[in-house]
Amino acid sequence: MGGRVNEDLIKERRKCTFDIKELTHIIDCGEENTIKRKQIDNYILNIKELWDDVPEEYLSHKERYENAIKKAFIVLKVLRQLHTGNIQITDHRTPTNVYSIQDGIFRNVNPLLIHIGLFWSTIAAQASTEQQAEWLQPDSSMIGTYVQTELGHGSFIRGIETTATYDSTTDEFILHTPRLSAYKWWPGGLGNTANACLVMAQLYINGTCHGLHIFLAQIRDFDTHKPLPGIKVGEIGPKMGFNTADNGFLGFDNHRIPRTNMLMKNVQVLRDGTYVKPKHDKLTYGSMLLTRVTLISDLAYQLSKAATIAVRYSAVRRQSPIKSNEPERQILDFVSQQHKLFITIASSHVYRVVGLWMWNSHKRVTADIHEGNMGQLPELHALACCLKAISSRDASALVEQCRLACGGHGYMMASNLPQIYAYTTAAVTYEGEYTVLLLQTARYLVKFWRLAAEHKPLPQNFAYFEDYIKKNFEQWRNSPEGIIEGFKAIVAGKTKAAYDTLQCNLRNGREFEEAWNMASVQLTNASEYSTISRNDIEALQSRYEELLALIRPNAVGLVDAFDIRDEVLCSTLGAYDGRVYERMMEEASKSPLNEDVVNESFHKYIRPVTMKNKL
Numbered sequence: 194m195g196g197r198v199n200e201d202l203i204k205e206r207r208k209c210t211f212d213i214k215e216l217t218h219i220i221d222c223g224e225e226n227t228i229k230r231k232q233i234d235n236y237i238l239n240i241k242e243l244w245d246d247v248p249e250e251y252l253s254h255k256e257r258y259e260n261a262i263k264k265a266f267i268v269l270k271v272l273r274q275l276h277t278g279n280i281q282i283t284d285h286r287t288p289t290n291v292y293s294i295q296d297g298i299f300r301n302v303n304p305l306l307i308h309i310g311l312f313w314s315t316i317a318a319q320a321s322t323e324q325q326a327e328w329l330q331p332d333s334s335m336i337g338t339y340v341q342t343e344l345g346h347g348s349f350i351r352g353i354e355t356t357a358t359y360d361s362t363t364d365e366f367i368l369h370t371p372r373l374s375a376y377k378w379w380p381g382g383l384g385n386t387a388n389a390c391l392v393m394a395q396l397y398i399n400g401t402c403h404g405l406h407i408f409l410a411q412i413r414d415f416d417t418h419k420p421l422p423g424i425k426v427g428e429i430g431p432k433m434g435f436n437t438a439d440n441g442f443l444g445f446d447n448h449r450i451p452r453t454n455m456l457m458k459n460v461q462v463l464r465d466g467t468y469v470k471p472k473h474d475k476l477t478y479g480s481m482l483l484t485r486v487t488l489i490s491d492l493a494y495q496l497s498k499a500a501t502i503a504v505r506y507s508a509v510r511r512q513s514p515i516k517s518n519e520p521e522r523q524i525l526d527f528v529s530q531q532h533k534l535f536i537t538i539a540s541s542h543v544y545r546v547v548g549l550w551m552w553n554s555h556k557r558v559t560a561d562i563h564e565g566n567m568g569q570l571p572e573l574h575a576l577a578c579c580l581k582a583i584s585s586r587d588a589s590a591l592v593e594q595c596r597l598a599c600g601g602h603g604y605m606m607a608s609n610l611p612q613i614y615a616y617t618t619a620a621v622t623y624e625g626e627y628t629v630l631l632l633q634t635a636r637y638l639v640k641f642w643r644l645a646a647e648h649k650p651l652p653q654n655f656a657y658f659e660d661y662i663k664k665n666f667e668q669w670r671n672s673p674e675g676i677i678e679g680f681k682a683i684v685a686g687k688t689k690a691a692y693d694t695l696q697c698n699l700r701n702g703r704e705f706e707e708a709w710n711m712a713s714v715q716l717t718n719a720s721e722y723s724t725i726s727r728n729d730i731e732a733l734q735s736r737y738e739e740l741l742a743l744i745r746p747n748a749v750g751l752v753d754a755f756d757i758r759d760e761v762l763c764s765t766l767g768a769y770d771g772r773v774y775e776r777m778m779e780e781a782s783k784s785p786l787n788e789d790v791v792n793e794s795f796h797k798y799i800r801p802v803t804m805k806n807k808l
């Protein structure tokens with residue numbers, strides 16, 4: 194859409210006091226990455242077939258999927274071409290990625306998300322060298338997914354009921370779904386797209402259960418795409434979001450696969466049925482760990498999209514004067530609005546930085562694991578659980594705050610804020626539900642608190658537990674170091690309270706698991722344990738308000754620095770030119786309800802009632 198840039202946005206950009214490009218390069222981890230990202234954006238976003246004439250929202254459930262799958266395979270083809278052209282795009286966690294622009298192409302979810310994001314990465318991480326050589330061919334016919342959750346079990350994966358029983362006479366595993374609750378339910382791309390999958394199932398050899406293992410199973414014929422004999426597969430129906438992801442269900446009726454289809458990098462079943470144990474029994478859960486780490490950066494990106502939309506809109510939108518004799522003000526001038534939005538910008542930066550740090554930690558710990566050293570795995574798992582849980586919860590709360598900050602117009606699908614919300618809130622549940630993951634971190638903390646309480650040696654990372662016990666914490670200081678000290682005091686105090694409750698429940702004769710359950714609210718909720726005083730809080734509050742005023746002139750610059758193209762933002766409210774009302778009108782004109790001047794339902798239903806006595 195052509196036309197002038199909104200005057201208020203022009204003025205905002207003139208006011209900006211820092212170099213926007215420099216911040217973009219910092220976000221991209223370097224100017225080179227920015228250049229590459231833009232090249233890839235240009236290349237992919239210029240493919241005309243990827244753009245819709247009719248907005249996605251007006252399509253039926255079936256049409257949406259078919260439209261998304263058309264685009265997904267155009268993108269897959271391009272990805273392969275770019276890959277062979279030696280452009281580093283497969284490492285989607287670095288800023289040089291194509292992952293982010295898919296939001297614009299699909300306005301929803303790529304049906305190949307799990308194929309690319311989990312299927313391939315799990316094979317790469319958990320299959321033996323020979324299996325990888327066979328399965329990771331660039332021209333492979335396999336379109337796969339990651340099949341773990343069942344109708345009856347999601348969080349408690351040890352309760353998974355699908356079985357894989359070794360038959361040494363034929364050198365095969367028999368995959369079986371023993372009852373309705375064992376049906377696989379949820380995997381993305383399973384409903385219609387995938388012809389293969391990685392299945393999590395209980396391994397049985399000679400009547401002994403060895404727990405959960407991952408198996409590669411073909412489920413549809415590569416040529417006809419019909420389900421193979423013994424496979425019952427389909428799609429689970431409409432959801433709050435993710436409606437182009439064809440999440441599916443799957444049941445096995447004694448479906449046979451070769452023994453060599455178990456992922457065998459860390460664990461093996463030999464021809465004679467000998468079971469060779471892994472070095473750590475949670476290595477099978479590695480894909481969940483990796484995805485949790487990846488999600489932190491993805492959620493940071495979703496926050497930057499929501500912030501860009503809401504800040505630009507707030508600079509364009511004028512509503513109410515502050516003094517009654519003045520003209521109406523940009524809503525961005527209201528301090529309460531700044532509070533709603535600047536926290537979203539800040540959170541995006543926080544989770545971006547933490548996400549990158551976690552990504553590098555994951556690389557380091559994985560390299561150690563390859564060398565046989567598992568020592569850092571528990572800490573990484575505890576951190577990934579906590580950060581995935583809070584980043585998803587914060588992101589969905591803040592995206593919703595941005596939507597509300599756009600008033601009624603934020604409720605329009607054309608603002609794209611409802612879609613961003615539906616996407617982020619799903620992450621609170623999938624890949625480890627929020628509370629369940631926080632309890633994993635609590636379990637880790639309580640272990641170290643027990644050591645501290647029993648005056649046993651603690652690793653350096655937990656020295657502050659001892660400081661807390663010895664009351665070595667300094668008085669609150671209003672500085673970054675002081676804030677970190679404050680957080681340490683909160684963690685120590687919260688862990689102590691939960692631990693004390695746990696001990697009290699145990700003394701009262703409860704078994705450990707029951708005592709744990711009774712303490713679980715304390716284990717997940719933060720309390721105020723710090724040396725902060727009322728005066729400190731007042732000082733912090735006024736400093737916070739000063740900071741909002743300092744950020745105000747740079748607000749638009751800060752979101753421009755995220756450098757998200759209009760085609761990716763997909764928002765009438767957040768486009769770079771700020772022509773909000775023109776875009777809203779243009780989008781409204783696409784509504785099928787505006788196709789006829791008089792809708793036929795008038796003649797069928799309305800007129801017979803309203804004109805009944807007048808005809």
Ligand SMILES: CCCCCCCCCC/C=C\CCCCCCCCCC(=O)SCCNC(=O)CCNC(=O)[C@H](O)C(C)(C)COP(=O)(O)OP(=O)(O)OC[C@H]1O[C@@H](n2cnc3c(N)ncnc32)[C@H](O)[C@@H]1OP(=O)(O)O
Nearest residue numbers: 291295309310341347348350475478482487574623624625
């Ligand atoms: C234009 C271009 C387009 C291109 C598109 C490309 C796309 C690119 C990719 C983008 C990539 C990513 C984006 C992300 C989007 C992803 C969408 C994802 C969709 C969702 C997928 C799923 O949901 S899959 C299913 C996930 N399921 C879960 O997460 C289940 C949650 N439950 C659990 O994980 C576990 O059961 C549990 C952790 C809760 C507990 O396990 P369990 O009961 O077995 O154990 P215990 O509690 O008894 O603990 C035993 C000890 O083991 C430790 N533990 C547990 N888990 C782990 C682990 N993972 N690693 C290490 N250690 C672990 C636990 O701490 C205990 O330790 P101790 O205390 O020492 O005994």
Ligand SMILES: Cc1cc2nc3c(=O)[nH]c(=O)nc-3n(C[C@H](O)[C@H](O)[C@H](O)COP(=O)(O)OP(=O)(O)OC[C@H]3O[C@@H](n4cnc5c(N)ncnc54)[C@H](O)[C@@H]3O)c2cc1C
Nearest residue numbers: 340341342346347348379380381619622623624625626628
């Ligand atoms: C959009 C989307 C995409 C998905 N994609 C996939 C996929 O590709 N592949 C796949 O395998 N799965 C997928 N899933 C499934 C997902 O991983 C599970 O939904 C998730 O792990 C949560 O499990 P659940 O649904 O069984 O919830 P439940 O475990 O039944 O949780 C329900 C409630 O019980 C509480 N609860 C459960 N256990 C405990 C406990 N021990 N202590 C305290 N509270 C507890 C939870 O906190 C929650 O409040 C997807 C889900 C969604 C929503």
